[in-house]
Amino acid sequence: MLQNERLKVAGDAVARMGSLLDFPAxxxxxxxxxxxxxxxxxxxxxxxAASNRPLLITTLLPGYDLVVARSEVKQHNDLLFKDGVDVRxxxxxxPSVLQSVALLLDDEFLGSGGGAITFESDDGVHxxxxxxxxxxxxxxxxxxxxxx
Amino acid sequence: MxxxxxxxxxxxxxxQGNGFMSFDALRERFLTRSLYPKDGRATRVEGxxxxxxxxxxxxxxxxxxxxxxxxxxxxxxxxxxxxxKMQAAVSIAANSKDSFELHYLTSMFIHHRExxxxxxxxxxxxxxxxxxxxxxxxxxxDSAVQxxxxxxxxxxxxxxxxxxxxxxxxxxLLGVALNAAKRSKGASTANExxxxxxxxxxxxxxxxVVRQAAIEGVxxxxxxxxxxxSGSVVMVPRILEAVARNASTPDDVLQEMSSASFPRLxxxxxxxxxxxxxxxxESKRFEKQNSLSVQAPSP
Numbered sequence: 539m540l541q542n543e544r545l546k547v548a549g550d551a552v553a554r555m556g557s558l559l560d561f562p563a564x565x566x567x568x569x570x571x572x573x574x575x576x577x578x579x580x581x582x583x584x585x586x587a588a589s590n591r592p593l594l595i596t597t598l599l600p601g602y603d604l605v606v607a608r609s610e611v612k613q614h615n616d617l618l619f620k621d622g623v624d625v626r627x628x629x630x631x632x633p634s635v636l637q638s639v640a641l642l643l644d645d646e647f648l649g650s651g652g653g654a655i656t657f658e659s660d661d662g663v664h665x666x667x668x669x670x671x672x673x674x675x676x677x678x679x680x681x682x683x684x685x686x
Numbered sequence: 687m688x689x690x691x692x693x694x695x696x697x698x699x700x701x702q703g704n705g706f707m708s709f710d711a712l713r714e715r716f717l718t719r720s721l722y723p724k725d726g727r728a729t730r731v732e733g734x735x736x737x738x739x740x741x742x743x744x745x746x747x748x749x750x751x752x753x754x755x756x757x758x759x760x761x762x763x764x765x766x767x768x769x770x771k772m773q774a775a776v777s778i779a780a781n782s783k784d785s786f787e788l789h790y791l792t793s794m795f796i797h798h799r800e801x802x803x804x805x806x807x808x809x810x811x812x813x814x815x816x817x818x819x820x821x822x823x824x825x826x827x828d829s830a831v832q833x834x835x836x837x838x839x840x841x842x843x844x845x846x847x848x849x850x851x852x853x854x855x856x857x858x859l860l861g862v863a864l865n866a867a868k869r870s871k872g873a874s875t876a877n878e879x880x881x882x883x884x885x886x887x888x889x890x891x892x893x894x895v896v897r898q899a900a901i902e903g904v905x906x907x908x909x910x911x912x913x914x915x916s917g918s919v920v921m922v923p924r925i926l927e928a929v930a931r932n933a934s935t936p937d938d939v940l941q942e943m944s945s946a947s948f949p950r951l952x953x954x955x956x957x958x959x960x961x962x963x964x965x966x967x968e969s970k971r972f973e974k975q976n977s978l979s980v981q982a983p984s985p
Contacts, residue, residue, distance in 0.1 A: 595730075684830070
């Protein structure tokens, strides 16, 4: 993802979280979560870029896996860990941040059959989130036969 | 017949459709956009390693953890090889440009999986080596090796045919189809790769994404006609679109597609198929006109 996309995804997530969990999206707590989220996305992108293969992150969020796959067409440019992220501004936010994000996904998946949530970034990276219980089916759909 | 005017299948698509999708739709997306791993392998990381990062306040420690993670990912992809000699062999298999060296390596390491996977993907292996990979019983059963071979940019006709016969994996067949189509389109007239494309395009049992890729490289007008007229239940819009794009499709077929009056295919025809057929007809007309006007005397 490009940095502006990370900011947007984080912002959208926090706004939705705010309405689900009933806190205002513009307060300090929300801001800290947003920074955490951007940091998380940056770290994921850095790790995905280190790999020549799709990356499977198991249980990134409670009950959900994430696959990051790059299409061959575009190259990943925006990798720097320190790029635009002010890590120093992080307050020590609870790991419940991930729990909260998981709630977002629960909400999306509610009532659906099997399936996945995908996001395609402008730099050609695809992110696919799915329930861990669907892992076998999801991997098969994506043409992944073995994992190391 | 010039292919320069035919619209390309892989025109860049605008990102859209973020959000929920079924596993079937996911499967299609990964096939059509080449997102699947060629050798079928992915690298796994436990989510805990990311979660931990959020709990740490220190910048230095976070950086350290990320670096450790990067190292682990890289070595997971090379690190199954504990032996230094094996590591060297894999490295040669992946990077050597010498086809004789590679063939020699094949006979020495034929049952070492990691070496063979790297070899199969190396564009410098000769046809003999490719045939060895596709004929060996053990290797034939190894999906990662076959997939890597199928996507080898220098894959030849005989190995292609063998792969088609031996494999029913859509990823292997897609690799073959993409390679054959590229070779067929890149030539000035139909060649043996056009035949391979025809074989895959005609096969009703193949995945529609495979057939679509193959149709791109078909140059036999009668094959294209047969596909358009098959009216079979496995007809999907993308197959028709591929036929509509192909400049080798007979003009009368294109005419009928563009007027959306193809009776047997009524339920499958869409505006985009009609538009594509029309634009292909126009391109052919334009090309004919232009090649005639070159001879016209200039004022």
